[in-house]
Amino acid sequence: MLFDALAPSSALQLIGFADVDAFRPIETMEDARSIPLDVANFAATRAVVSLPACRIVVMRSFARILDTAYRMPGGMVILSMTDDVQASFKGLDLDARFFIALRGNDECHFVEPQTNYYAMIIFSPGLRDRGWFDRADDLRARVANRPALLHTRQLLRDILRTASVQPFLFETTEVAAHLQEGLLLALDDLFRIDSLSDLGASIQGERAIKLVQRIDDYVAARPTAPIYTADLAAEFGVSIRTLGGAVSKVRGMSLHQYIRLKRLWATRGRLLRGGGATVATCARAQGFHHMGEFAAAYRATFHEAPSDTLARGRQSRVRRAD
Template structure:
């Protein structure tokens, strides 16, 4: 995981050779580790900052860990490999689980082995997405496997992008696109099921109206980036309520629906772009991982985006 990364202006990459080198970084985070295997010590971390969250991917070591988390905006601890083993206050955790916390909590962990995990810390300024039901308590839940793997892959993609193309993080719009994809992945991870909503179940007619508002908004701003917070503000509801409406009416998550709308918007751009490239059209709709975009595009439209672009250019030439 770390061997494929190189430090850059967007990616901080630190390797620690021994526990004494690790202590200063740990003290800044109000954490205290007791190593269980000093001779095989190896630790590393990669850090990327997005507009409203910080991603820390860490390779830990066998240890007893006491740490005081102070996260008013909330955080998520996400296993990054399938072999994670740890316990928290006596509760066994493995790679099936993810953990979450908002507020203040003193945590006690035991890691019997080297683990790889991501710690995503959110800014208090980030719009509440209905993730954290309890304050000041770390809680763990079994993750949906597909949602977990998708979130994990997005974290890795962001790290690799920061390593290879750090200039992309210099533009706030691009960084915001990357962050939005991650937030949508966490919406799926927390599984905002409408049946679990705190309020009364949405009436079918109201859900349909909300989805229609989403469609109208996207139609009115076809080239604008699609952010869930903006959609929720436009509809006058919470992100959680909007997610519930989309799940009920469209039979898919808000993440999947927005992705589908972005793919269609990209296709429209390709057909009418003339001189623009596939990459330009894709990035305008928030697709910055072009390999993943091409695969999703082909799966949806049964042709490569370059084929759509060529067909669009031919149509424009015939019309002129």
């Protein structure tokens, strides 16, 4: 299942509980109180990964009645990690269509009639507001954008796996910030039910086109630097929602997908020029620092490995020299 391939590391805290009494001190520290509904079959697991401005907690829960007091000044998102989740909240039956969001404080009451797998993403108060939370001190269940939910789940699994097998990557601020940015962009999409209708009244087509042109110039001027949406929004004096909506309107994809696609094509150009370059140097020259993630994205886009492109580029140079 979700935790089977994971091992604890310096970047991943992984704890399993086979005894409810061993689990209770964890709840006490978090101001939560559970009444287990099936003590004989009790089991719980949690995995924790910290990124620069958020903490990820992925949990295998147990059948229970749960009362908890959330204190989340920076905000929190809870989403299911499987499609068979069952829970109720304030009389609302929750399944995989929903996720939960809160910024501030709230007293919450849940019932979980079965084991569930879910992720809790807790944000630092210093993280810039991305327009996710309608109002403070109100935990709300929201309908998830289904493709974005599946993408976010996979991203969380990838982060857990990376933290387990390559914990040294989390010692590098740049890599950790890159992983966090991907997660934040996925959550942007999760909250965006219909981005085009949101834009209709606030952004005219001409303004969106000009904004995308500014994004193009910004990215071109910083080929090796990580690009963060909060920095872009601050640079252009717009909200993150406006920024992402403009790219969606003009380019038909999310900001993250668009920047990655541009950089993949730029990397491909460098690989085809051949010479003495390596795949790693070409990738890093366009801001890709996680080689496994880069190789997977490259193959999915171009249907060949970057090393194949590089070899073809070198062969072309040899033929031209002859």
